[in-house]
Amino acid sequence: MTTQLRNLNVLISGASIAGPALALQLSRYGAHVTVVEKAPALRTGGFAVDFRGHVHRKVLQELGIWDDVHRRQTHMGTQTVVDIDGSPRVDLPSAMMSGDVEIFRGDLSAILYERTLDTVEYVFGASVATMAEDVDGVDVTFDHGAPRRFDLVVGADGLHSNTRRLAFGDESRYLRYLGYYVAGFDMPNHLGLDRTARVYSDPGRMLSIANYDGDPDRAGASFVFASEQLAYDRNDLGRQKKILAAKFADMGWETPKALDALDDADSLYFDAIAQIHIDRLSKGRVVLIGDAGYGATMGGMGTGAAVVCAYVLAGELARAHGDHRIAFAAYEAEVRDFAKGCQKIAGNAGPFLAPPTEKKIRQRDRAYRVLSSRLLAGFFKKLTERAATNIRLKDYA
């Protein structure tokens, strides 16, 4: 541990990936870090996320979690695009779909949390209610618990960030809807998948059934569908189930079985495929990181971007000995193009997963076939790594 930040008292909102990764680095520089998370405990589960290329590798090594991530990786194998009768159309090799190393979001979050338990204060089941900034700090009140004062506040609370709303204004100003929704939940592994997935698309819709962890009984269903932007309560599970069931009621393949499982599901992830576009990542003593600042819902780059940006933000704060004006400006300058590049890659996720016409589905499958051929494997790897490696990391250590 070093001591550049020993006088800095930082509040981070959000304990998923960006929050605990930043907490880990800041506490190594001696900062006092509090993480407030609205969920009652660390959130488990979630989608599998992956890391690609030398920049992600360096950051995982600097964070000291490289071995842990490999120990808990999914070892996901081939994913197969199928016809309505389940017959294979094209195989997508693991290197294409799962990067250099793939891990469940919840497992990565747990690794970061375990690493910070002794040095960081976690407050679960609470959320920032108000923030009032003056020349040398921020007074923060919470929906539960006593008010406190911090030097800096970090919004690491995801696509629908509460911190961003409080400091920068309503999310409608920053959230760009990309025309698709995504949903995911657990279902029985009745296809007997073993670290493989089957993917079926009909125009504007996709269902993927995947088994990432070798559990013989459990699989994950993911739905993607094109839609006008929908009005619904994000806390209303029943309504979200109804929307999904209606959208997929007439789709073939394994869809009826997946919808049966949806009926029984206790938890459901359901959200728009959307991106956050905001001119500045900081305002006074408040700064955004991870999906809160440059989220993209899905598309393969959000987790890598979150850990890279956590590394940079902590490093810049240490370099500036806690002077947030210098550090936040440097952080934004370092990560802006990188984060935008990752978002750009993710922008095509919806139409790629659920092309709008039969013709486009066939075109996509042809593209998959070509890109997954051995001849082009190196080219494809370079293509997907381009955004993930588009940053020159300083050696903050």
Ligand SMILES: Cc1cc2nc3c(=O)[nH]c(=O)nc-3n(C[C@H](O)[C@H](O)[C@H](O)COP(=O)(O)OP(=O)(O)OC[C@H]3O[C@@H](n4cnc5c(N)ncnc54)[C@H](O)[C@@H]3O)c2cc1C
């Ligand atoms: C369907 C899907 C597939 C994805 N696939 C990939 C992939 O293949 N590869 C990849 O790299 N990334 C992927 N991602 C993106 C990845 O999950 C995110 O980019 C990553 O989790 C970003 O982490 P984060 O910490 O910024 O935000 P999040 O993971 O969204 O975490 C935000 C945290 O803040 C908490 N929170 C929210 N509101 C409050 C509040 N008011 N107060 C306190 N806490 C709050 C939440 O409970 C949560 O714990 C995918 C995302 C989705 C939705």
